[in-house]
Amino acid sequence: MTLSIHPSVGVARLGNSEANDFCVGPTAIGGLPYDVDTNYQPTGPVTSFKDECGRIRRQGQVFKLYDHGIEITLDSPNVANIEWTVHLANKKAAWYQYSELKGNLLYGADNSYSNQHVPFRNPNVADADRQSLIIDPGPRTVSGRLQSIEFDEASVPPSYLHPSFPTYANGSGPENGTAVTSLGTLKTDNQGRLIVLGGYGNAGGDEPLTSYGGSDSWHDDIADGSVFCTITYNDSTPSQTLSAWVIVGSPDFAPEIVNISTLNDTMFDVGVREKNLLPDMYSNGGYNSSYQANYQRDIEPIIKRIRAYQWVANVQSMTGFFANDFDFADNSEANKPNREKYYNYFRQLDPKVGNTERPQEQLYSEANGGQIPMMPLNSGSNSVSNDTIEKFLALDATQMFLLGQWADGKFDDDPSFTPYPVNPLDEASIGNCVGLPMCPGIEVTWSLQNPTIYAAPYTIAQEQGLNGYDNTGLTPSRDECEGGGCQPGDLTKRMACPWQADFFQCTIQYVNFTDTTVNKADKEVQIVTVKKESWSLDGRPLGETQQLNLTETEQTSQPLAPSYYSYWWPPQSPWDVLSGENTQQGQSANHLPAGQQINYARGINSFTQMVEHWSALAFIRDNNAANPGYAYFTETERNNELFSYKEVGIGQLTGNSADNETTIPIFFIDDDSVSLSQKGTKGKRMARYFEERAFKRVKIADGGLGSPRSGTRARR
Numbered sequence: 078m079t080l081s082i083h084p085s086v087g088v089a090r091l092g093n094s095e096a097n098d099f100c101v102g103p104t105a106i107g108g109l110p111y112d113v114d115t116n117y118q119p120t121g122p123v124t125s126f127k128d129e130c131g132r133i134r135r136q137g138q139v140f141k142l143y144d145h146g147i148e149i150t151l152d153s154p155n156v157a158n159i160e161w162t163v164h165l166a167n168k169k170a171a172w173y174q175y176s177e178l179k180g181n182l183l184y185g186a187d188n189s190y191s192n193q194h195v196p197f198r199n200p201n202v203a204d205a206d207r208q209s210l211i212i213d214p215g216p217r218t219v220s221g222r223l224q225s226i227e228f229d230e231a232s233v234p235p236s237y238l239h240p241s242f243p244t245y246a247n248g249s250g251p252e253n254g255t256a257v258t259s260l261g262t263l264k265t266d267n268q269g270r271l272i273v274l275g276g277y278g279n280a281g282g283d284e285p286l287t288s289y290g291g292s293d294s295w296h297d298d299i300a301d302g303s304v305f306c307t308i309t310y311n312d313s314t315p316s317q318t319l320s321a322w323v324i325v326g327s328p329d330f331a332p333e334i335v336n337i338s339t340l341n342d343t344m345f346d347v348g349v350r351e352k353n354l355l356p357d358m359y360s361n362g363g364y365n366s367s368y369q370a371n372y373q374r375d376i377e378p379i380i381k382r383i384r385a386y387q388w389v390a391n392v393q394s395m396t397g398f399f400a401n402d403f404d405f406a407d408n409s410e411a412n413k414p415n416r417e418k419y420y421n422y423f424r425q426l427d428p429k430v431g432n433t434e435r436p437q438e439q440l441y442s443e444a445n446g447g448q449i450p451m452m453p454l455n456s457g458s459n460s461v462s463n464d465t466i467e468k469f470l471a472l473d474a475t476q477m478f479l480l481g482q483w484a485d486g487k488f489d490d491d492p493s494f495t496p497y498p499v500n501p502l503d504e505a506s507i508g509n510c511v512g513l514p515m516c517p518g519i520e521v522t523w524s525l526q527n528p529t530i531y532a533a534p535y536t537i538a539q540e541q542g543l544n545g546y547d548n549t550g551l552t553p554s555r556d557e558c559e560g561g562g563c564q565p566g567d568l569t570k571r572m573a574c575p576w577q578a579d580f581f582q583c584t585i586q587y588v589n590f591t592d593t594t595v596n597k598a599d600k601e602v603q604i605v606t607v608k609k610e611s612w613s614l615d616g617r618p619l620g621e622t623q624q625l626n627l628t629e630t631e632q633t634s635q636p637l638a639p640s641y642y643s644y645w646w647p648p649q650s651p652w653d654v655l656s657g658e659n660t661q662q663g664q665s666a667n668h669l670p671a672g673q674q675i676n677y678a679r680g681i682n683s684f685t686q687m688v689e690h691w692s693a694l695a696f697i698r699d700n701n702a703a704n705p706g707y708a709y710f711t712e713t714e715r716n717n718e719l720f721s722y723k724e725v726g727i728g729q730l731t732g733n734s735a736d737n738e739t740t741i742p743i744f745f746i747d748d749d750s751v752s753l754s755q756k757g758t759k760g761k762r763m764a765r766y767f768e769e770r771a772f773k774r775v776k777i778a779d780g781g782l783g784s785p786r787s788g789t790r791a792r793r
Contacts, residue, residue, distance in 0.1 A: 082304065082319050083500045086322045086503070086536075087138035087139075087321065087322070087506045088324050089136060089137055089274055089275040089323060090102075090325070091133075091278040091299070092132070092134045092275075092278065092328065094130075094134045100113065101117075102138050102506060103332065103505055103509060105505050106335055106339065106505055107509065108333070109332055110136050116223070125714065129762055130763055130765070131719075138323055139266075140271040140273070140304060140321060142159065142308065151269035157311045159308050160309075161265070161271040161304070161305070161306050162304075162305040162544070164216040164565045165260045166566030167211065167296065167300045169297070171554065172198060172571065174195055174198055175517070175574075175579075176190075176193070177462050177464070178465040179195050179464055179465065181523050181527075184430060185429075198293060200293075201293075208239065208241065208551070210553060212242060212257060214233055214240055214242070214259075217232065217234075217263050220265070221265060221269065222269055223264075223265060223266065224263075224265045225262060230242050237546075238549075239550025239551075240550075243257050243281075251294075251295075252773060253282055253284075254282060254575070254689075254773060255279040255773075256771070257276070260275070260298055260300045261300065262274040275299075276299070276300065276325065278327075278692065279297065282294040285777050285779075286578060286688075286775055286776070286777055286778065287782065288783055291574035291579070292778075299325055299327070301323060301565065301566060304320060304323050305542075305543045306318065322539075324510075325569070326510065326569075327519065327520070327576050330695070330697060334385045334710070335381075335385065336646055336648050337453045337470075337472070338473055338476060338512040339508050340520065340521065340525065341508035342512045347525075347528050347531060348534030351528035354498065368482060368487065369489060370487060371491060371494040371495075372489070373494055374497070375483070376479065376480065379472070379480065380405060383398050383399050383452075385648075388697060389647035389648055394449055394454055395452065398419070408489065409486075413486055416483060416486070419484065420480055420481060421442070422444065422445070422451055422452050423453075423472060424437060424469060425437075426473070437469050437471050438466065438593040440590035440641055451469070454469075455470035455514060456588060457469045458516045460516075460588040460596055460643070461786055463594070463595055466595075468588050470514050499534070511649055521572075523571075529559070530567075532562075537563050539562045540564050546565075575688055577688045578684045579786075581678070583646065584650050584678070587641070588636060588640055589640050590640065598635065600632070600634070601630065602630070604628050604630075605625055608626065651677040654711070655674055655675075655711045656673045657712045663717070671711070679720075681694070685775035690716075692716070696714050697713070698713045716759075718756040718760040718763055721744070722745075725742075726740050
């Protein structure tokens with residue numbers, strides 16, 4: 078008997094809808110989540126991502142138990158009980174400050190947090206008290222059919238001696254935002270499968286926000302942790318305990334659109350190069366140059382992902398890379414020049430250590446003559462700070478190897494290809510997450526590229542086993558990338574806190590492309606007035622004086638010009654999308670015709686508004702999903718009722734009334750709940766929701782938020 082849990086690393090997603098109004102995650106990369114019935118069984122692709130109040134439904138992760146490919150449930154012969162134990166935690170407040178690639182040990186020990194002098198979040202909390210900064214409700218256990226338990230303070234098991242939840246200065250809640258009181262819910266379906274649901278998108282703190290990386294005293298309900306399953310039998314067969322991991326991320330607002338390099342690609346790459354996953358492809362420290370790739374399995378997904386970016390980002394230079402100007406599946410020698418030309422437009426990876434040649438700092442390709450941005454045209458994992466620079470994206474090493482085999486003609490076009498030895502559920506759960514770039518990322522970060530955190534391919538190494546932290550609780554500052562396995566909370570602790578602040582800025586990036594050693598430089602703008610005096614007598618000039626007065630100096634850190642307009646991870650944080658309202662009522666609320674390309678987050682104009690109103694964002698969905706190959710993605714389910722709209726004449730800005738013949742659209746949030754309640758039935762429900770929840774308006778630090786990540790506040 079060989080038992081296993083799948084997925085080995087699951088992904089649940091936040092939502093602010095009611096506890097029992099949820100969907101479950103997709104079972105294929107780029108698939109939609111599923112609605113469930115009263116037994117929590119999938120009934121079909123999700124019909125609505127939001128409830129009637131405009132709140133986002135949580136997305137649960139289903140975990141299943143298998144024996145040699147056959148699923149084991151409570152209905153299976155000889156199964157007496159299936160017990161699941163999950164330990165979720167959030168370590169963000171106890172970890173180091175948000176620091177791009179600083180701390181990433183793949184760049185060598187010199188890049189450790191201590192050597193790079195990265196400060197801790199909440200540095201005023203003494204070492205002896207830092208465990209209290211962790212949100213650690215302890216483990217939760219469920220078994221049987223249709224059971225449920227919450228990760229809240231009321232449900233802490235008596236055996237867990239060191240639980241911790243956020244505390245606030247006034248004792249009743251944070252000065253800003255909403256208190257985090259739960260990290261999610263465990264459920265079982267009617268056959269004993271596990272469903273992990275994340276938290277409710279709450280975030281709050283006593284101190285005002287200070288930057289896109291977050292602020293001291295803040296917590297959010299992002300989390301991750303261990304999953305254990307113990308199965309017992311009706312006969313003398315010994316019980317067995319298995320383990321997996323779960324990540325709770327932000328909502329996936331465009332689930333059918335997949336990143337060019339996904340978290341599945343990252344784990345596959347680590348498995349191939351570091352964990353002996355495919356010795357026929359990679360062994361003894363190198364790739365096998367005679368390995369045969371498969372077009373359907375290895376190459377076509379990359380091309381399809383490039384094509385899908387057009388629905389969430391304006392990257393015109395990438396359109397030629399899915400134009401089928403030649404037959405991508407033709408492995409003939411005659412077609413080889415076309416394949417090689419295509420391949421040569423993809424930039425190679427920077428070496429992690431000993432950076433002498435740095436292809437990821439290069440924007441334009443000169444390989445085929447002419448000038449065109451190299452592929453993929455995304456920001457790299459650090460186009461922001463001047464430490465450990467990585468300006469532009471490259472595919473991971475295994476993706477590039479397979480693309481190279483394709484270019485060289487070492488591939489077949491057999492649709493009946495042999496799948497890789499990875500369970501499809503393992504691929505599906507993480508295949509809709511960001512794999513690259515990671516700065517630090519969206520769901521998780523660059524620690525997932527480090528082989529040290531894996532016990533085996535696609536398997537997270539765990540520091541302790543079932544109920545291993547009952548007596549000690551979790552440790553706040555150990556770095557799992559140094560070895561020893563992961564604790565709950567380790568995979569998400571490097572992310573922004575609150576997550577919504579970074580989500581607001583993780584969109585576009587101005588990237589310098591001429592200086593490999595600089596991303597941002599200090600820019601000083603001085604505003605000077607001139608006072609000029611002149612004398613004359615009978616029209617005869619007698620002299621003049623001139624006085625210069627410095628009236629204002631503004632200093633900012635901005636991307637060094639010349640720069641290029643690039644994107645971070647459009648499938649997770651869309652930027653350019655199509656409006657999709659097709660009714661008179663819908664367009665009246667949306668203020669746009671159908672089919673207009675617009676800014677995705679329009680109307681959410683600040684970090685603070687994103688913290689409060691993230692659930693107002695639209696989901697991007699294929700309206701023609703029944704006909705693969707002819708996609709039409711538009712916005713759906715945007716909470717248009719929240720936003721007001723004006724057309725502002727440009728003359729109001731220039732002072733020239735003649736300019737008012739041209740207007741610019743302005744979307745903004747009307748804070749008047751009375752006005753919101755007058756916008757139909759949904760508006761009334763939204764107004765009631767805002768009145769009932771204990772949200773406190775988020776304040777900004779006196780010094781402001783500083784320069785945004787992109788270096789600009791213009792949200793074109």
